[in-house]
Amino acid sequence: KCVLYWPEKRGIYGKVEVTVNAVGESEHYTTHSLTLKCGNQTRVLQHYWYTSWPDHKTPDSALPLLQLMSDVEADRRAAAAL
Structure with a gap:
């Protein structure tokens, strides 16, 4: 499968905290809501x-x-309406 390039809970990649x-x-996919912080x-x-x-x-x-x-x-449209 694929190598996970995001953390399970929290990770720091250079100057970016995820x-x-x-x-x-x-059934066919997993979604992750992520917060990225840089400075x-x-x-x-x-x-x-x-x-x-x-x-x-x-x-x-x-x-x-x-x-x-x-x-x-659908998620993109819902987020744009906020």
Whole structure:
């Protein structure tokens, strides 16, 4: 699978501190709400990790990927409305 490039709870990468605020599990993907701090700047972002991709081949169906794309777009629109 993939090497995790984000911390389980909190990690420091150079000058950037990354904190995991929440984790959401779906059938085909996992979401992480992350806070990134660098100096006096802070950003909150949503990280999507597609977990259903099979090793050494392509998915049998595109439907889970299309659902992920739809969910990302819905989350983007909801965040823009805030």
